[in-house]
Amino acid sequence: MQPQPERSRNRRRIRPRRVAALASVSALTLAVSASAGTGHLAPGGTAAGAGPVAALDRSSTLGPCLINGHPAVQMSEGIPTPGGYARSTGTVRALTVMVDFPDAPGQGKAMDRFHEFFPQTRKWFRTSSYGRLDYRPSTPIQDWLRMPKAFLDYGIDRGAPFDPGYRELVQDIIAAADAKVDFRDYDLLNVLVTPNAGPSALDTVLSVTFAGNADAPVADGVPVANASFVYSRQDDGSGTYDRTGYRVLPHENGHVFGLPDLYTQEGGGAVGHWDIMSEDWGANNDLLGWHKWKLGWLDAGQISCASGTGTAEFTLTPLARPGGRKLVFVPLDARTGYALELRTREGNDEAVCRPGILVYRVDADIDTGMGPVTVFDSREDSGGCTRSPNVHAELSDATFTPGETFKDPARKISVEVASADVSGTYRVRVTRG
Structure with missing residues (x-):
């Protein structure tokens, strides 16, 4: 069973729209x-x-x-x-x-x-x-x-x-x-x-x-x-x-360049519109930070590896902007881990309708097209926040915003979005038990 995000605020329900034949x-x-x-x-x-x-x-x-x-x-x-x-x-x-x-x-x-x-x-x-x-x-x-x-x-x-x-x-x-x-x-x-x-x-x-x-x-x-x-x-x-x-x-x-398909047989349901390797119809969208690291577009200094126990705090800058820390990775084992990045409406991410911290699981042991990446939805069943053509709406508001926390109780891992400042950077706290 996948860990479920813990939400501390009421969800605004939006009527889902039918996405054209994504699968x-x-x-x-x-x-x-x-x-x-x-x-x-x-x-x-x-x-x-x-x-x-x-x-x-x-x-x-x-x-x-x-x-x-x-x-x-x-x-x-x-x-x-x-x-x-x-x-x-x-x-x-x-x-x-x-x-x-x-x-x-x-x-x-x-x-x-x-x-x-x-x-x-x-x-x-x-x-x-x-x-x-x-x-x-x-x-x-x-x-x-x-x-x-x-x-x-x-x-x-x-x-x-x-x-x-x-x-x-x-x-x-x-x-x-x-x-x-x-x-x-x-x-x-x-x-x-x-x-x-x-x-x-x-x-x-x-x-x-x-x-x-x-x-x-x-x-x-x-x-x-x-x-x-x-x-x-x-x-x-x-x-x-x-x-x-x-x-x-x-x-x-x-x-x-070596990137797998992120869509599954059900369409864009695992990652939605957060990576062009998931959905390439509809409004513009970028690649995940994990893929940018994999392609050599991010330096080692822009990545943080949260492998130790205890609580660590990180500052993330918008993925669309050059410079600054872009990715925090929380390894679970030698094959999998959680990735954290900040997505905002700029650059290639023109379809982002809810800026915030995207949390997703990367599994290197899953084949292309079988769901190697899974985005966690901070607002399950909300219907999403976009009406852009051919965009998987449900995951469009998946990001976590200040005051919200993602938790994996089984592994004693939590990710708290602590704050955002006027420059657009976010602070996140990662706790490993």
Whole structure:
């Protein structure tokens, strides 16, 4: 049984709204053995997926918080991220091609399709990483890249990694692009498929990422190990697509950097809109602080490991702002722990409707898409505080505010939100019995 938060104030009940088909529209990740392969399309490239985290000594003060899962876990939340994924710090070059088919010719100009995602995706990563990821999309081929076979003939479905249809598609992309592209020059591949190929995203989302896959087809002597495919437009008819439709790509690219899916079969119910790896429809949202540490966007000095007994007090600054302490982690064992961070309505977190301390459990022993992260709701069954399209409303007011306490009686752990000041920083007290 999961520990329940203790609430000391009355809850305001808000009528729940129906969220559009979150379970059926979540994008799928197909990941294979993340410990193999290259983190770069070029030979000798380095997989800096975990950035500075990889250099941490487990005997350091943060050592007890470097949780890890079993090697068989797909896309574990453990730190550091294993090799095989694309780099997530410094300059990252994303080869981006726009693809169409004889039975689904590209509609309009190929570069119009490109501009559905850029420069928004580049800006999103720059903001989320505090400038530590310089994401550079490249389009050496600016026309539609026509495949030799009809889309239906490839049999594209939500199947296994590089099943025969996908393998053939990737091989055909490589062959069609080879004269103009040296794949060794890039860290990852984006394939933007013409939206009229395949079903509507309202029916099923085919968008998929192959990450850390050393068994991928080879181009210019290197496996195309980290590749994201985007199909139909994630347009729910609410009129927000121009502002939010690009977000499927940073979600998919999150996988090439080693991040798992946080949604479950029930949709966004475990994490809601607190991480783009949970929900990528609707209004903007950022990554969890745990993921920013995992990607090397936070320094060791911005993390506190609350592993000792007794009471300790910490000051947290808003996750959206550069500088300051961002994350307090309370390890439970070598695999799991509680994370605390301050979320406010700024930066990529424009959908935050109740600023406060987000408390969530991270389990490095749970596979991608099976619920490796669980957010604890300070106001269960409230209906939430947002009406943004395609946002899981129930967890939108999950944060804890001054005077509220999260408790895990079985482990004798409590987190009290002590205060907030005019600068926007919060003080939290963590007690371990």
